[in-house]
Each structure stands twice: as structure tokens, then as C-alpha cells.
Amino acid sequence: MFLSPYALLAFTASFAYAAPSIVNPAVPPVVVLDNATFIGSTNGTVSKFLGIPFAEPPTGDLRFRLPVPVGPYNGTYNVTQYGLSCPQQSQNLFFTPAPIPEGEDCLNLNIWAPSDIQPGANLSVFVWIFGGGFQAGSNSADDGGVIVQRSIELGEPIVYVSMNYRISAFGFLASKEVEEAEVGNIGLWDQRQALRWVQEYISTFGGNPANVTIGGESAGAISVGLQMVTNGGNTEGLFRAAFMSSGSPVPVGNITHGQKYYDALVNDTGCFGTADTLECLRQVPYEKLKAAVDKSPNLSSTQGVNLPWLPRADGIFLTAPPQHLMLNGSVADIPFISGDCDDEGTAFSAFAAVRLDIQTDEQFVDWINETYFSTTPAGRLDELFTLYPDDPAQGSPFGTGNRYQITKQYKRMSALQGDLIFQAPRRFLLEQRSGKQNTWSYLFKGEKDPFLLGFLGSRHASDVPTYFGPGQMTDYLVNFVNHLNPNGPTVDLSWPKYTNASTNLLTFTGESAPFQLNITQDDFRVAAMNEVTELSLEYPL
Template identity: 50%
Template structure:
């Protein structure tokens, strides 16, 4: 079973460097002096506001730039996370109750306290960098299903330390952005007000902050690479599609780990979640429900949002009431302005920023999210689930086609290459396979196939940590100081992940769709072909294009 290693991964995300800091360095921004900390060769300036607090009348509005900074400001600790979705993990019987309590109540609710006033950035720089250094910048966007996550979960010092060690120093910036209903409220009211996709808009505002201030830290605003994992990687791809591909000069490259343009429809598709919040907060009778929501006390609004299905939603009894944890309540949707259409339609239309990018996935993307489907044990239940939840609106013929392309044979399911192991139910590995392909692998391949030959692209597959065959396991290969760290740094520096030594990573083309593949064992990296489950992924892509979320 893979749940014990999952705890290790979550614990890793909470581990930050604890080296004793030296005397605090200072930075002058506008007429303010910010004091940070220095640990070894890295200086850190944490919790710097990049926009006005999105509270009061600024709640559910586009991020507003700060007034010029003034005074003396201590920048030695991360700011609070943006409001987080309540976590309810679907833990199979047998996992220790204290471990569940640790994940839910300690990691997410204590280590990462949240607050509505949360729009801050963090800058990690070589201590020796000066305003004339003109170093490349990596801008990190965290993941968490657009419902969870915080910059404080990741130590950017690892990246900067490694960049110094290999002679290619970079600046690392991370940004908080609004998640859950605070950042991705969706409805006709939201669309009419022009305030959709606020979480993505927050990211954009943070990128504008980088353009304005990063040179003071030693960074070059013309050399920004946006980089993310999971929802963060999806965010990177959507920033490439925003404004029909206009980067506004905010970034020159993208690096995506486990996330690509997803098949989402119009922002009004989230109407039922909006209406539920309006009802629960007592705003139903208001003539302007959106304005009413801005006046609701924070705790009451957050409690209402927490009633919506979370990323690990799990209803174990009634098949028709199941909520697939990959069909999220809160996620980016086409708002007609920032995202003018279904992201995959924008890819088809060529409305993509013409910049180099890297994208890839873990081998077993669907396993973690398929824990919400453990009560599906028969073929009949599986077909009902697909028809009512995973792909609502598809025909019975399409469902039969899907089940033939993703058969019940557990040796073909995900976690892949694990034989008869990890079959939590007779249908689990099968569901994990088509869910992982439908939400992660197929969109990645679709994106690459449409952009091959139009811009420089590289792709990877992580088949490491088969003891932990879950989405996000590749984070250890970058924040844990693995080879991915070097590829990232070189890419941010030269727009090519390859160096003078080591396995050369070939560009991805439709005629030769090669993947840099990371493996466990004595041979850590090989080059493979991106042709696996070709028919299944093509089918899923066609289905989701016709039936976006």
C-alpha cells in the first residue's frame, strides 16, 4: 500500500531549512526599508505584500496594486496562507487515526495558518547579488487543486543554493494567491462583474510586482520563468493562454510539473456552488448577491465555502451522490476576458504565448484522487460513476468505449508496473488510470502535439518513487535537490535545460515525441517515447473537448 509513504511526502512539504541566520540584510523598495534574513549564501525576504488586502469591499475584486512602500518593515517570516478549503481525506480502513489527525489538523490547519489578507511574495536571492547582477528569476506557483496550498510549504533556498553551487545563480520568488471560492468563485454574476479567475489574476499581479521590483534584489525582469506543480502547473499553462497568449512581457518561459491546459468550460458552469454559498450566507434575498457576499463576516463565508466538495471529497454510501475529487468546485474557468474560451480550444486556436516551455507528469497521476471512489467495485457502478460524475453527458457508447480502452485487468492499471499490487478494490487501478490520463497525461500530450514545431518544448515522465505512486511525487526531484533542480536552473538561465554533461534531453516533436524519463534503480534517467496508451488518451481528449468541466 502507498499511504504510509504519502505521509512522508506531506511531511516533506512542511520541512524548511533551519540554518542559523546571520545579521539581517536590507532592501530598499520605494521609500521603505525591508529587513530579511541570511542563511549561508542565501538571503530571504519573506511575506512582502504585493497587492492591497482583498478584504472588505475588495473581496471578490481584481487585485489592487499597493501604494508605494514606506517605513521600516520586517520581512523575516512567511505571510499567512490564503483561505484554505476544509480537508477531508478518504483514508481506507486501517490507516492510523493519529496519522489522519496529523495530516488534516496539524499540517494544513496549524503549520499553514490562513487569513483573508494573504497576498504576499517571498524572494530568495544569493546573498552576494546586487542590483547590477541581472540574474534569471524563477517564479514559483504552488499547487493544491486550487483549494489548498501556501508558499510557506516550499523552501526556495534549496533552489538558490543549488544554482550558486553549479555556477548559474538565480533569484527565486514565490507568491500566494487566492484559492477556493475566494479566488475562483464562478457564476453568471461573477462573469457580469468581470471578476472571474481572481486567483490567476493574483498571480498576474505578483508577476507585475516582479517586473517593478526584482532588479533591486539582483534579478533581471526580462528573464522570468514561471514554474509550478499541479494546480501551479495548470496556472502556468493558463498564464500562457491568458489574454489570448499575451504575456504582457511578464515572463519568457514556462516550466510545468503535473499540469497542462485543462478542459474547462464557461464560468457559469460553477453556478450551483455560487448559489449554495449565497443561500448559506443569507444573501439570497439581496438584489446584488455578489455585493452582499462582500459584507458577510469572514468566518461565516469561509464556513459556507467549506460546505462545497473539497479536493478529497468522499461520500462512501450512495453511488449517485459521489463526487469525483478531480471534478472540483473551485477551479479556473473561461470568463470571456482573461480566459476567453475553454483553454484547450485556445490551444487549438493557437492563442498561446510563443515561449519555450517544459512540461511533464508523474506516472501515476490518478491514484491519490481515486481514493474518493473506493466504493466503486463493479462494472455497473463504474459505468454509473463515469456517466454521472467523471464525464457527465457522454453516451453509453462512449462509456463502453472508455471501459474497453481502460480494462478491468489490474495489471494494466495505475499504479502502473506494479502487477497485482495496490488493487484497493477491483476497479481502483482502472479508475486511477483513466482519471490520471483524462486530467493530466492526455492534456499534456494534447498541448505538446499542438505546440510542437511552433516553439521549443521539452517533456518528461517521472516513474520514480514507486513506493509512493501518487501525483506530486516529482516535487522531491526538485525541492529535494534532484536532477530536476539542475534542469530547471539551466532552463531559467539559457532557455535550454541541457548542460555540458549528463544525459541530453531532446526537444519534443510530433515526429519524435521523446520523454526524459526518471526511474528508480541504478539507471536514473533514460529517453522514452510518448506513445503509451495512445488510443485511450486520444479518446479522452475528444470526449473532454466536447464535454468540458
């Protein structure tokens, strides 16, 4: 048994919970939900229940509709294997990733919990939303047992949940037809439904529905930010804190900005000319629809991070562009952590820079205009191009001088894209909420010169092992989930809050773990990011 003060504190706070101990791994854990028995698995310390459906299968007439809550459970479920992942958009890479089982019947979630917990233990809950550019990814990508195991070792046990949500066109179809039918941002509604499921059932797994923190990376972090700004900032009691890794409310505009991709899908599926193209798409055989979706631009295309299937302002889930909602105060009043990697834009710039051979200033200007700001008047971007100069020493990977010019404009593209989609939105969110709620921020500058990947620097997602490793961020995260404060007796460095008066960043440096930790200030590229934010507010994607 764990006898640390934190274990005793957990016991004192909830008499229903006994400090963790090893249970017999040969005896599978069993929970009862409604009239059904769910049989999971355990390693003796952490139990897991995989592939539990939280909504009706979004197939047939339920395709391109908001999620329908699953009915009362009946029967027996063997939940020892992951469920299907939602349909993955092909990325047309030069290599073929290992396939994962996928299909439309994918609205399921996974739970990891200490093996000796009992219903009513009232442990804090961490709900994870995966990333993947809203085109790929799955709730099977990350092992929540790693974080639960570390929480047990700290004497601060938590319950971990990971959800699936519909992605690509299946979850983020965008057009005037979608807007009129009120079925925009389906993937975000899936996430909301999973959070409602947690409220109804998580106590059976030992979790406290009143103590839920939501978190995510990349598209998952963007999703977390959008869950914070929807509904006038009213969380409906679904969560009390948020953790965002490489993602904040993204600068997107109206849902009709995706019209050309919807029209292409309609044409490629044979639905052009039908009286109701959306209803026609519901009836298209899955294989035919999936093939048409796979033709749309992806993460390896040449249009950077301006992807076709993004969350957009639909008038319901997002009543306005997300950054406009923040200006109007439509943000959940909860503690949050938001951090980025130093070179967020490199991974999204390399394909375009090389495939289009972007070498000159003129090519760079044309690409930025066409990709992100096609509706801006002549001359409007002149200041932007001055602030992101044709100087590789000021480009990303930052701090690498003239090295890593895979094309002469690559580092410039990387700097601007990283700030436009990641760094500037993070800073804008923190600036808007300073003094209104408790906030913390971090910057990962580790692995700046990885073997054979120096041109990517501290690339997007390179911080993930710091919390899923487990690594140095794991303890901060467990503390935050339990106490709404990342600090605690086992962390390497006290992490001060972020305020406009003191823009503190917990900063990771070094080429490998354990990384050096320091507190630095969020004072880099201020004028450049202010211009990026102003443009984003005026001309959202």
C-alpha cells in the first residue's frame, strides 16, 4: 500500500477509496452499467476498459448527423480490445503507415483506472482528445495507463478517459447546405457527447464527475479550446479545467469557407444535381465516400495547415469565429494550461516548400497570399512580410542561424505558419484571460537538433513524451488534474502562473530527457504575432 502523505490525503478526502494495491491480474475487472456487464483487463495495478460505445453508430441515416446518445446497455461486453477508429483520411505519404481498424461505427471510448478502486471513490478524471489535423488519429494512439500508473506512484491516483470523434469530412463537413441543416462541427458534438457520458457513468469506474479535466494535443488541443468557447463559455458542468498541448482556439471563419471541398465531394460521389446533396451523401456507399474524401487535400499537401476539414463557425456550436468569441468573453472560466513547441510550423512547411520549390521572395509572397489570405486587398500583407523577413537566421527552426534551408524560403514559411496557427493563438488566449482565471503556459525547445531531423527542430508534437513518457510534464499534469495547480513536491521546478504582467513560460531545453527547465518570458516576436492576430481577426480561415 502507498503510505505517502498524498495517499493519506486522498483517503481522507474520500473514505470510499483505499490506497492503491496490487490485485490479481488473472481476475478480470468487471463493472455494471445499466443492465449490462463490462469485462475489462488489468495488469494488477491499472485496469482498462476499451472500446465502450458512448453513442449510437453514426451510420446510415445517422451519417452527417449529430451524435445520438447510446441507449441503456444490456447484455455482456468484453472490453479488452480497442474499438474501431473513425475513418482516417489518406495522407498520400511516401511510406504506408501501419493500418488501424477503422469504420463509421467508431464512437467509443477507453478508460484506465487504478485496479483496486471501487464505485464512488471520487478520483479526479482526465479526459483526452487525440490530435491528427482533424484528418487522422484515434483514441488508441496513446496509452492512458502510463499517466494513471504515475498518478498511483505519486499517491495521487486519477481515472483517464480517451474518446473517439468523427474526423475529416465525416466530422467536419462544411458548406451552406451543412449550415442550413444545422449539422456543422459534428466532431465537436461527438466530443461533447462523450463528456456527457462521463458525467453519467464515470463514478462506476471510481471517477468524480465533478472533477473532470479535458486535455488534448494538436487538433485535440484546438478541440479543447473550442469546447471552452462554445455555449457562451458555459461548460454545463462537463469539465472544470483544461490542458492544451500545441493548440488553442484556431483562427477559422464561417462554415461556408469550406464550400469548395463540399462541392468536390458532391461531384466525386455522383451527388451533383440531386435535390438534396447532403441527403445523397448519407446514402453513398462507405467505400465510395471514403475514396472521394481521400482525394481532398491532406497534411502532406502543399497548402500548409489551411486544411479542408476544420471546425468552423456554424452559428450553433461556434456562433462566431473562435477568436471573436474570446473578444466577447465567451470563454469558460476555468484554470487552464496551454503550451507549444518552439518550431510548430516546420512539419507543415516542408512538403510545400520542397514540392513547390519555393525559393524566392516572390514565390513566398504568392504562396502565403493564395494559401491563407486570398481575400486581402493589395498591400495589406506588406507589414506581415516585413515582420517575417527573407532571412533564414530569423526563421524556424529558430536559433539555428543559416542552417537547414531545405529551400531558401522554408524557414520563413515555418516561422509564419507556426505563429499563425499555434503560437499567436496561444498568446492571444492567454492575453484575453489574464487576470480572469488561473493560467499557465510552457514552451518546449528540447530536441532542437535531432539526428537526421535537424531541419524540423523542436517540431510539432515533440513535447508529447514529456507527459506520455512518462516524463517531466507528467507530474505537473497529475497535480493539475487533482488540485487545479501543476505544482507539487515532486516537480523539478516551481511553475509560476502566466499573467500579462509576468508572461511566464516553463521552458524545456536540451537534446534529450531529462530536459533542463527554466522560467522564461513570452516576449518573442511580439510585433510579428500582433500583426498575425490582427490579420486572423480580420480574415479568418
